[in-house]
Amino acid sequence: MNLRGCAAQILSRVISDGHSLTAALDSQLPKLKDHQDRAFVQAMCYGVIRHYFALDCLLGQLMEKSLKAKDGDIKALLLVGLYQLQHMRVKPHAAVSETVAATKHKPWSKGLVNAVLRRYLRDAETLGAKCASDRQAELNHPHWLIKQLQTNWPDHYRHILTANDLPPPMALRVNVRQNSREDYLQLLNLQGISAQPVAQCPTALILDEALNVDQLPGFSEGRVSVQDVAAQLAAGLLDAQAGDRVLDICAAPGGKTAAILERQSGLQSLLALDIDANRLQRVSDNLQRLHLRADTLAADAADPQSWAAGRQFERILLDAPCSGFGVIRRHPDIKLLRRESDIAALQALQAKILEASWELLAPGGTLLYATCSVLKQENEQQIGDFLNRHPDATELTIEAAWGMLRPHGRQILTGDLQMDGFYYAKLGKAV
Numbered sequence: 001m002n003l004r005g006c007a008a009q010i011l012s013r014v015i016s017d018g019h020s021l022t023a024a025l026d027s028q029l030p031k032l033k034d035h036q037d038r039a040f041v042q043a044m045c046y047g048v049i050r051h052y053f054a055l056d057c058l059l060g061q062l063m064e065k066s067l068k069a070k071d072g073d074i075k076a077l078l079l080v081g082l083y084q085l086q087h088m089r090v091k092p093h094a095a096v097s098e099t100v101a102a103t104k105h106k107p108w109s110k111g112l113v114n115a116v117l118r119r120y121l122r123d124a125e126t127l128g129a130k131c132a133s134d135r136q137a138e139l140n141h142p143h144w145l146i147k148q149l150q151t152n153w154p155d156h157y158r159h160i161l162t163a164n165d166l167p168p169p170m171a172l173r174v175n176v177r178q179n180s181r182e183d184y185l186q187l188l189n190l191q192g193i194s195a196q197p198v199a200q201c202p203t204a205l206i207l208d209e210a211l212n213v214d215q216l217p218g219f220s221e222g223r224v225s226v227q228d229v230a231a232q233l234a235a236g237l238l239d240a241q242a243g244d245r246v247l248d249i250c251a252a253p254g255g256k257t258a259a260i261l262e263r264q265s266g267l268q269s270l271l272a273l274d275i276d277a278n279r280l281q282r283v284s285d286n287l288q289r290l291h292l293r294a295d296t297l298a299a300d301a302a303d304p305q306s307w308a309a310g311r312q313f314e315r316i317l318l319d320a321p322c323s324g325f326g327v328i329r330r331h332p333d334i335k336l337l338r339r340e341s342d343i344a345a346l347q348a349l350q351a352k353i354l355e356a357s358w359e360l361l362a363p364g365g366t367l368l369y370a371t372c373s374v375l376k377q378e379n380e381q382q383i384g385d386f387l388n389r390h391p392d393a394t395e396l397t398i399e400a401a402w403g404m405l406r407p408h409g410r411q412i413l414t415g416d417l418q419m420d421g422f423y424y425a426k427l428g429k430a431v
């Protein structure tokens with residue numbers, strides 16, 4: 001199979017059909033038997049999506065007219081070609097000829113792909129200069145998202161935009177029920193794998209170089225998991241105590257559920273709830289690998305009448321559905337797939353789930369609100385509005401050596417201390 005053609009097929013599912021990059025990769029990569037081929041195709045797909053707005057501007061300069069909607073695969077192939085020429089260590093003539101070779105199913109496009117890529121090689125500098133004056137191309141994000149981030153963080157938005165476009169580090173959460181972080185680090189070092197402990201989070205290690213999970217010693221036995229450091233902070237902040245009934249709302253795929261259970265073995269119960277039954281299955285799979293257990297429930301968090309049956313919980317983690325603007329570096333397709341109108345809809349959903357969750361919190365209990373977003377509308381403003389509506393809620397200040405203390409809660413901006421962009425706020429309920 002032509003690997004550029006395979007990448008173009010995957011990319012056109014994202015760019016033209018609006019599928020997520022993860023889903024598009026999952027549907028095609030297994031067809032490639034060789035793991036190096038899979039890695040190469042994956043790198044091209046992530047690269048094109050990560051640099052999409054800059055590459056698309058270049059392509060616009062190189063084409064006299066746009067391709068028809070039905071030729072999204074050829075557009076994707078051209079982007080693959082440009083990405084290789086700009087960013088990959090592939091010899092230019094090989095990049096061009098291999099990309100042209102992927103046009104066999106549409107012979108009319110052979111000359112076009114060849115001409116566009118060769119023109120790029122001739123005029124790269126002039127074309128680059130033209131795109132540098134296009135803000136969307138220069139900052140490599142859609143206009144509306146640049147505006148949102150600039151309005152939210154006038155002094156930080158450029159740093160956020162840059163961090164969004166860098167490949168993220170691979171962080172591990174050591175299962176402290178099975179081994180200490182020091183022991184696991186030693187085990188890694190014995191296998192020639194280098195990693196650094198993270199001072200701000202007792203369970204976290206950051207690998208010097210990303211690798212496949214099956215290369216991690218003890219992964220299948222549950223000694224370790226892959227999880228960003230910012231997400232790992234949730235378990236410590238929730239601070240569940242022995243005997244507590246814990247509710248993990250919006251739990252799938254279960255990274256934080258597992259972290260809570262690893263940290264505290266004496267919980268009375270943990271209920272992991274998510275609206276998506278398929279994703280919930282991943283919670284069970286993850287817990288099984290880690291030798292942990294929780295109850296799982298597929299249900300709508302906004303409608304506890306249908307499932308809660310009067311139950312109350314001493315600790316609630318609400319990892320709310322959000323824009324995901326803090327994890328663009330891990331899911332660069334967010335820049336293409338998210339729409340500006342989604343933000344208000346998400347805000348309304350978050351407010352609804354937060355209201356419903358509050359009813360389930362026992363007097364004296366603690367609710368931890370989390371998002372992987374850097375937008376104030378989803379974070380500090382959401383919590384500010386909630387506190388205004390609820391005199392029985394008190395904000396518990398999060399003192400920490402990471403993130404920024406905000407009028408409400410604590411915000412991590414993407415890339416700070418190598419973390420994803422994340423937000424946490426802690427609310428206590430009056431007795």
Ligand SMILES: C[S@@+](CC[C@H](N)C(=O)[O-])C[C@H]1O[C@@H](n2cnc3c(N)ncnc32)[C@H](O)[C@@H]1O
Pocket residue numbers: 231249250251252253254255256257273274275276279299300301302319320321322353
């Ligand atoms: C940010 S992810 C959760 C990540 C998870 N807490 C973890 O650490 O692995 C948000 C989740 O919210 C779920 N969700 C969205 N709307 C929901 C609703 N109304 N009720 C319950 N779950 C919902 C989604 O299915 C998704 O799995």
